[in-house]
Amino acid sequence: MEDYFLTKFQRKTRIELQRIVDNQEHYRPEAVLAATKLLNKKLSEQALPILDEAAYPTRDEKLKVDTLSLSFDYRPFFRTLSYREFLTSISIAMFALAVIGIINYYSDERFFVDAHSTWRLYTILFVFLANHIIYRHEHKRSNNFLGRYINDLFLLVSMIILTISYKFIIGDTYTFPIENGVLGIITVISVIIMTIFSFEIGLGFLKMLLKKIRCQIF
Known part of the structure; x- marks a missing residue:
């Protein structure tokens, strides 16, 4: 199942992947893990700190997410x-x-x-x-x-x-x-x-x- 999400999330932007990681309760665990791996890869390519897959990103590493739009995302x-x-x-x-x-x-x-x-x-x-x-x-x-x-x-x-x-x-x-x-x-x-x-x-x-x-x- 994780491989499925890795393939599905390949074209997502860094902001979209970060949104999934920041709102883990809205997604399946396999989807969160796949998004975290892809986000780590994108961050490492940009020479930015890599996130721990087993933990939430720190406050400084988080991107701003519009929580209102997430609430009304169908x-x-x-x-x-x-x-x-x-x-x-x-x-x-x-x-x-x-x-x-x-x-x-x-x-x-x-x-x-x-x-x-x-x-x-x-x-x-x-x-x-x-x-x-x-x-x-x-x-x-x-x-x-x-x-x-x-x-x-x-x-x-x-x-x-x-x-x-x-x-x-x-x-x-x-x-x-x-x-x-x-x-x-x-x-x-x-x-x-x-x-x-x-x-x-x-x-x-x-x-x-x-x-x-x-x-x-x-």
């Missing part, structure tokens, strides 16, 4: 996009809908009577966070902001499709709650975009905190 996510992202989203969506169904069924019980809406909200937040944790486990790397955002959309669309399909199977009809269809769709999409954006900003701060205490889980 390439890391789509480079590894496969069927498992969709299967994972569908599986997590089915789990979430099953839990919500149980909460709705027992909504009249004493334990849920005054808190079933809160439990539904907690379930949604949990499954969206679990979606990112599973992604890190599957790909052995963290997802960036844009990647997590797209992954959230996959999960949300899966939940909507499964909900509509379930209603269709049981013979129920799905009614849109807003009378003006076009305006309603625009409003719902805008709310969804802003809600997921705000959610991911909050997760971004949580991720920074977890990295500082060396307990990164997504």
Whole structure:
């Protein structure tokens, strides 16, 4: 696998290779090692200090990296996009809908009577966070902001499709709650975009905190 990345990264510039080394959590270990070797080679050819492959480059050796552009770089996510992202989203969506169904069924019980809406909200937040944790486990790397955002959309669309399909199977009809269809769709999409954006900003701060205490889980 390392040979594959060595060949793939041959034409990358020194800045691009340095970006991979500085952001190792976004790439596979083999890719980081290959980028480090190629970067060492380029640095040695320019008579610059060679980086230690087993360690991060020192502060003086690091090149300036635009962290904002890295957060909104779509390439890391789509480079590894496969069927498992969709299967994972569908599986997590089915789990979430099953839990919500149980909460709705027992909504009249004493334990849920005054808190079933809160439990539904907690379930949604949990499954969206679990979606990112599973992604890190599957790909052995963290997802960036844009990647997590797209992954959230996959999960949300899966939940909507499964909900509509379930209603269709049981013979129920799905009614849109807003009378003006076009305006309603625009409003719902805008709310969804802003809600997921705000959610991911909050997760971004949580991720920074977890990295500082060396307990990164997504």
